[in-house]
């Protein structure tokens with residue numbers, strides 16, 4: 347089942363706010379509905395956001411075919427619906443480049459982006475599984491953060507795709523999914539996906555990760571990215587940096603799996619990236635709160651980045667942009 351697709355003139359998504367209780371499909375007919383789905387995290391995760399951005403422009407191209415001003419405004423609203431994952435603006439912009447050739451050309455480009463993400467997921471799963479075995483030996487116990495499965499992409503996923511591939515190869519001896527406060531992408535979504543795939547796993551509270559590593563219960567941390575900067579800084583779900591510090595202290599690899607569509611060679615470092623602030627309400631109803639949705643893991647804490655085309659060994663001074 348695909349997380350996001352174009353079906354009979356509308357965008358269909360799995361509503362990730364309803365999981366794990368309900369597996370519900372939403373049909374989005376307008377740019378407004380699509381933006382609301384992005385902002386509520388009904389569709390989320392960097393690769394899926396790239397596809398959503400492109401399909402959003404395909405929707406806009408149909409509705410505003412005769413109104414260039416409204417079309418431009420719709421594209422801009424889609425690109426900026428969430429700020430941190432580079433895929434969203436990139437996917438929207440790629441589809442928007444086809445606007446002069448009409449709505450069918452835009453839709454074809456959006457479908458190409460969808461298909462490229464499916465191929466990228468498959469490629470990362472193989473490449474990442476090989477690297478985990480190289481670094482950790484024939485049997486690995488992995489800790490993952492946030493949700494990086496098929497739900498964050500179109501199918502398969504990024505880091506969780508590697509976990510699934512290692513399971514298929516019989517090379518996995520344990521998975522810990524950190525619950526990922528406050529919206530519980532790990533406890534709700536990763537746990538649901540691993541259950542669907544038949545992968546035994548346990549959920550840990552976020553703050554337990556570094557201690558479990560220190561106690562020798564984890565062979566590597568593996569997670570995704572919303573943006574990878576030219577110097578190798580990794581922007582990902584809040585809590586990733588703490589896991590990187592724990593991994594460095596425990597002396598285990600910290601692996602980032604993300605498609606090339608997430609590598610932003612135009613952004614020099616994490617200091618240049620807007621970190622989404624999702625407001626206090628998601629954290630607590632009874633006291634003030636600060637709620638940054640992502641953090642920056644400095645490049646020197648990252649062992650390797652696995653994309654669909656390359657393995658960048660940051661521990662050997664390689665960088666996304668040489």
Ligand SMILES: CSC[C@@H](O)[C@@H](O)C(=O)COP(=O)(O)O
Nearest residue numbers: 390391392492498504570571583
């Ligand atoms: C390749 S998925 C990697 C990231 O997009 C994922 O870990 C993440 O941080 C998603 O954040 P979310 O706020 O759920 O969209």
